[in-house]
Structures are given as structure tokens and as C-alpha cells.
Amino acid sequence: MEFNLVLCMVKTELTDRIIRAAKAAGATGSTVIPAQGTGIHEAKTFFGLDLNMQTDVIVFFLEAGLADHILDVIHQTGQLDRHGTGIAMNLPVIRAVGIEPQLAHFQRIARHPSVMEKQTSSK
Numbered sequence: 001m002e003f004n005l006v007l008c009m010v011k012t013e014l015t016d017r018i019i020r021a022a023k024a025a026g027a028t029g030s031t032v033i034p035a036q037g038t039g040i041h042e043a044k045t046f047f048g049l050d051l052n053m054q055t056d057v058i059v060f061f062l063e064a065g066l067a068d069h070i071l072d073v074i075h076q077t078g079q080l081d082r083h084g085t086g087i088a089m090n091l092p093v094i095r096a097v098g099i100e101p102q103l104a105h106f107q108r109i110a111r112h113p114s115v116m117e118k119q120t121s122s123k
Contacts, residue, residue, distance in 0.1 A: 001103075001110060003093040004067035006060040006074065009037060010086030014078045015056040021077040026066050026109065028102055033057040055086070061099070063106040064092070 006027075010018060012034075019030050037055040062070055067090045074080070074088045099106070 001106060002064035003096055003099075003106075004062050004064045005091045005093055006062060006067055006070050006088060007091065008058045008074050008078070008080075008086055008088035009035065009055050010058065010078050010080075010088075011084070012054050012056050014085065015058060018058060018074050018078050021073050022060055022070050025070055025073040027060045027062060027070050028105060029061075031059040033059070053084075061093070061096070063109050065110060 006022075008018065015032060019027075019032075022030065033056065035055045035057050037053055060067075060070060071088055071090045078088070079085050080088060
């Protein structure tokens, strides 16, 4: 079985909305890491102090077949095509440990993608 990480770096006000949408689309959970960042434009300053944009890094560990769909959901939900909202990416996982408790769920999704469609449509 193959897995991917979907990482997104977004404005903090988008975090909850993105997590809810990703879970509705089949993600089993997420990890949120508070961060600071700047975009292509220089950070604004206030009396000489940098005002870096507060950002959250959201990490989703997913069965590989679901990762592109979740990335599309994040893109749409977070309106990542708009300047300054954030970025997201899909990365392959070479090796993972500690996934045994979720393995049955991942295997069910991999064998029967319609299981996830039923869960999503019932919400």
C-alpha cells in the first residue's frame, strides 16, 4: 500500500474550513503546526518590527489514491488560486510506521473507493 502526505501552508483563518472539507472528502485526520511566513512580497513592518503573516501548516497522511482528490478539495476550499491565501502540495511517502491502527480503513478505501463516496454523500 502506498501513502502520500498532503501539506498545506495557509492563513490561520482558513485552517478549520480546510480540515472540515478534507475530512468530508475522506481524510482521516490532520496535524496542524503553527508557523510564520512571508510571500513573494516583503514583510510589512510596524515601528521597525516585522509583521510576518501567521500561517498554519496542515499535514494530511493519506492513502495515495485519495491524495490528489484531497489536494483538489483544499485548493477549492482555501481558494488557493487567490494571492496570499497559501499553497498546498502532494508528496509521496517512502516509509511509514505507526499506521497499524488506521491500516484497515486505508485498505478499505483502496479496495473500494465507493466506500468513501458513500461517506461523503451521507454528510
